[in-house]
Amino acid sequence: MRTVxxxxxxxRAGDKGDCCxxxxxxxxxxxxxxxxxxxxxxxxxxxxxxWCKGPVERFELPNLEALNFVLHGALDGGALASxxxxxxxxxxxFALLRLEVEIPDALSVERLV
Amino acid sequence: xxxPFRIAGASGFWGDRNDALLDQVRGGPIDVVMLDYLAEVxxxxxxxxxxxxxNQGYAGDFLKALDPALHDLVERRVQVVTNAGGMxxxxxxxxxxxxxxxxxxxxLRVGLVTGDDILGQLxxxxxxxxxxENLDTGGAxxxxxxRVLSANAYLGSEPIAEALRAGAQIVVTGRCTxxxxxxxxxxxxxxxxxQDWNRRAAxxxxxxxxxxxxxxxxxxxxxGWEQVPDLANLGYPIAEVEESxxxxxxxxxxxxxxxxxxxxxxQLLYEIGxxxxxxxxxxxxxxxxxxxxxxxxxxxxxxxxxxxxxxEQLKVSVSYQDGWxxxxxxxxxxxxxxxxxxxxxxxxxARCEKRGLEIDQVQVDLIGVSAxxxxxxxxxxxxxxxxxxxxxIRTRDRExxxxxxxxxxxxxxxxxPGAAAGLLSGRPEESLIVNYWPTLVPRDCVRALVEVLES
Numbered sequence: 279m280r281t282v283x284x285x286x287x288x289x290r291a292g293d294k295g296d297c298c299x300x301x302x303x304x305x306x307x308x309x310x311x312x313x314x315x316x317x318x319x320x321x322x323x324x325x326x327x328x329w330c331k332g333p334v335e336r337f338e339l340p341n342l343e344a345l346n347f348v349l350h351g352a353l354d355g356g357a358l359a360s361x362x363x364x365x366x367x368x369x370x371x372f373a374l375l376r377l378e379v380e381i382p383d384a385l386s387v388e389r390l391v
Numbered sequence: 392x393x394x395p396f397r398i399a400g401a402s403g404f405w406g407d408r409n410d411a412l413l414d415q416v417r418g419g420p421i422d423v424v425m426l427d428y429l430a431e432v433x434x435x436x437x438x439x440x441x442x443x444x445x446n447q448g449y450a451g452d453f454l455k456a457l458d459p460a461l462h463d464l465v466e467r468r469v470q471v472v473t474n475a476g477g478m479x480x481x482x483x484x485x486x487x488x489x490x491x492x493x494x495x496x497x498x499l500r501v502g503l504v505t506g507d508d509i510l511g512q513l514x515x516x517x518x519x520x521x522x523x524e525n526l527d528t529g530g531a532x533x534x535x536x537x538r539v540l541s542a543n544a545y546l547g548s549e550p551i552a553e554a555l556r557a558g559a560q561i562v563v564t565g566r567c568t569x570x571x572x573x574x575x576x577x578x579x580x581x582x583x584x585x586q587d588w589n590r591r592a593a594x595x596x597x598x599x600x601x602x603x604x605x606x607x608x609x610x611x612x613x614x615g616w617e618q619v620p621d622l623a624n625l626g627y628p629i630a631e632v633e634e635s636x637x638x639x640x641x642x643x644x645x646x647x648x649x650x651x652x653x654x655x656x657x658q659l660l661y662e663i664g665x666x667x668x669x670x671x672x673x674x675x676x677x678x679x680x681x682x683x684x685x686x687x688x689x690x691x692x693x694x695x696x697x698x699x700x701x702x703e704q705l706k707v708s709v710s711y712q713d714g715w716x717x718x719x720x721x722x723x724x725x726x727x728x729x730x731x732x733x734x735x736x737x738x739x740x741a742r743c744e745k746r747g748l749e750i751d752q753v754q755v756d757l758i759g760v761s762a763x764x765x766x767x768x769x770x771x772x773x774x775x776x777x778x779x780x781x782x783x784i785r786t787r788d789r790e791x792x793x794x795x796x797x798x799x800x801x802x803x804x805x806x807x808p809g810a811a812a813g814l815l816s817g818r819p820e821e822s823l824i825v826n827y828w829p830t831l832v833p834r835d836c837v838r839a840l841v842e843v844l845e846s
Contacts, residue, residue, distance in 0.1 A: 288614035288653070292662035295527045295829060301660025303614065303653065327766045337666050339679050341695075342656050348664055354754070358432050358826045359713055361754035361783040363762045371613060373764040 284391045289371025298352040298367035303344040310343040316379035395631035402426035403604030412456040418643030425572035426473040435540040435710035435825045437478040448479030476563040484563045491846035499846040502559025504550040506839040507566040510542045526829040538712040547672030550839040551575025570598030592676035592698025593636030609649035621647025637694035650689040675699040704831040713826035715792035718783035719799035722811040732780035748791040756781040792821030
């Protein structure tokens with residue numbers, strides 16, 4: 279069964295230089311293993327395409343049922359130099375939540391989107 | 392058991408609400424309030440103001456927030472710690488003294504922390520072998536040296552603690568790490584050993600949760616904003632810290648907001664890199680060790696935090712001139728709003744070429760159709776009612792940036808029809824791009840100075 283990541287997690291995005299970090303937090307503890315399995319650094323890099331010019335790193339925080347992604351070269355030179363509408367990448371978390379992922383059929387997920 | 396030490400947040404950046412300080416002081420018992428005013432770019436903006444007027448250079452909003460709250464702060468003996476001093480902490484501290492005198496408050500002790508500003512020492516430090524390479528790109532300092540506007544080392548908690556121990560009730564600093572605004576008061580209160588890395592890490596995590604104002608208590612909460620009561624009266628977060636380092640995050644019950652593990656998780660993950668090593672001048676905190684326990688009624692316990700020794704080098708934030716930017720915008724209406732916007736883009740590009748403008752980079756957004764998420768957003772299925780066309784440029788040549796702004800208004804008469812000029816404000820002005828160069832300096836090259844003034 280497939281669902282949009284928005285139904286499984288919420289995000290908070292921030293900026294540091296030309297990097298955008300996106301914290302991805304499981305809405306329920308049982309969704310965390312799905313995030314770990316499905317939302318890989320490679321998939322995030324592919325999702326952001328030309329919007330992210332550098333590598334993507336992924337860190338795990340099982341204590342918070344969350345992942346942290348650091349997207350290098352993702353802010354068109356950094357918040358101060360960027361020409362983008364969202365120069366600080368504060369909305370990038372919602373972009374990540376567009377990702378479609380595979381979930382076990384037995385998993386009960388509320389459809390928010 | 393001893394009362395926990397209560398730290399309240401009251402500002403996340405220069406531009407945040409000015410009434411949060413009064414709300415925090417009057418909303419219930421607290422021991423200290425922390426106010427953060429410095430983002431990456433703020434120091435250079437403040438330096439430019441100071442160059443025009445030597446009495447400027449600090450975040451004036453701090454005085455606006457302090458004015459209605461000062462009597463309450465003094466009566467209730469609540470301490471205040473802030474980096475509103477910016478490029479001119481001395482002038483800021485003096486302004487606080489002047490405010491106290493104007494209000495008939497005598498004997499108010501204001502602590503002043505300086506020493507972060509190393510702009511005047513860059514050459515002598517370079518001669519001593521400090522490279523000032525860009526931390527992110529490895530770039531050489533020589534590429535920007537002539538365009539540098541400001542250089543400030545991030546001081547830590549110790550100078551703030553020293554000022555509080557010397558009897559200061561209000562402490563004003565220049566550049567320091569945001570979380571030092573919490574750990575400083577904790578060190579003064581609890582006298583934790585300089586090698587107690589776990590407790591120091593806990594203090595830093597408390598500061599990280601309080602340093603962004605309302606974001607720590609339900610503001611900007613992606614996990615459930617619909618459930619956050621009364622954002623108009625949002626009670627900024629408060630950390631009740633025990634001697635052990637464990638703390639409870641809460642808010643005043645009479646104010647709006649929401650404090651749950653999900654809310655705190657979003658703030659914990661805000662602006663961090665490798666969570667195992669959150670580096671500050673005071674300690675390196677391991678965010679993968681943080682445990683949360685929901686106590687209900689907007690109270691969450693935070694505990695189990697571990698830390699490692701602080702690094703030998705201090706982070707330095709350098710700002711420099713990096714070209715010019717300008718942006719123009721026009722709203723196009725149904726039908727074929729996207730086609731009209733695209734035609735306007737082609738038209739503007741042709742105009743730039745005709746006028747010989749030097750342009751390094753162009754960004755075009757069709758707001759309402761595909762702007763915020765760029766290439767990730769799917770194409771819209773229906774004809775939009777309107778589209779806000781926006782075109783932004785970056786250039787080394789100021790004149791080109793200025794003349795670009797002159798090209799939008801004429802399009803109302805000479806361009807594509809169906810444009811609503813509502814967001815068009817005459818001739819958009821070019822603005823200087825002030826960019827940020829993160830680098831390092833050895834700790835022993837920077838000396839913090841702590842003074843205490845009295846009204």
